[in-house]
Amino acid sequence: LIANARKQRQKSTESKGNKEVSLIKKVNETALSERERMRFKELIEKRREEIINENELNELLTLTEKGEELNIKRLKYLVEIAQIRNQPLRQVMKDLEIFPPQTI
Numbered sequence: 001l002i003a004n005a006r007k008q009r010q011k012s013t014e015s016k017g018n019k020e021v022s023l024i025k026k027v028n029e030t031a032l033s034e035r036e037r038m039r040f041k042e043l044i045e046k047r048r049e050e051i052i053n054e055n056e057l058n059e060l061l062t063l064t065e066k067g068e069e070l071n072i073k074r075l076k077y078l079v080e081i082a083q084i085r086n087q088p089l090r091q092v093m094k095d096l097e098i099f100p101p102q103t104i
Contacts, residue, residue, distance in 0.1 A: 016084050023077045023084075024096065030074035032067050039063065074098075 032040065043060040046052040052060070082092045093099070 020081055020084050023081050027074055027077045027081075027096070027098070030070040030077065032063065032070065036063055036066070040067070 031037075040060070040063045043052065043056055043063070046056060047060065078089060078092055078096075078098065081096075082089045085092060087095075
C-alpha cells in the first residue's frame, strides 16, 4: 500500500514537471516575432514624430492587438506555472527572468 502511494506521488510529480516544461515552452512562444517587434518600434517612432500614415497606423493597431493577445496567453501560462509551483506569480516571473513589458 505504501509503495503504491509512493508510485502515485512520483507519477503526480513527474506529470507536474512535464506540464510545467510544456507551459514554459508556451510562454516562450507567446511573443511577437523579432521582425514584428522591430516594425512595432518603427511604427511607434513614426507615430511619435507624427509622420505615420493611415495604413501604418492600422498596421500599428494590428500589432498592438496581437501583442496584447499574446501577453494575455503568456500571463495565463505563468499563472498555471505559479499554481503548479505553489509560488506567487511575481516569484515565478523572477525565476524565469520574465519582466513586464515596458509601457510606451
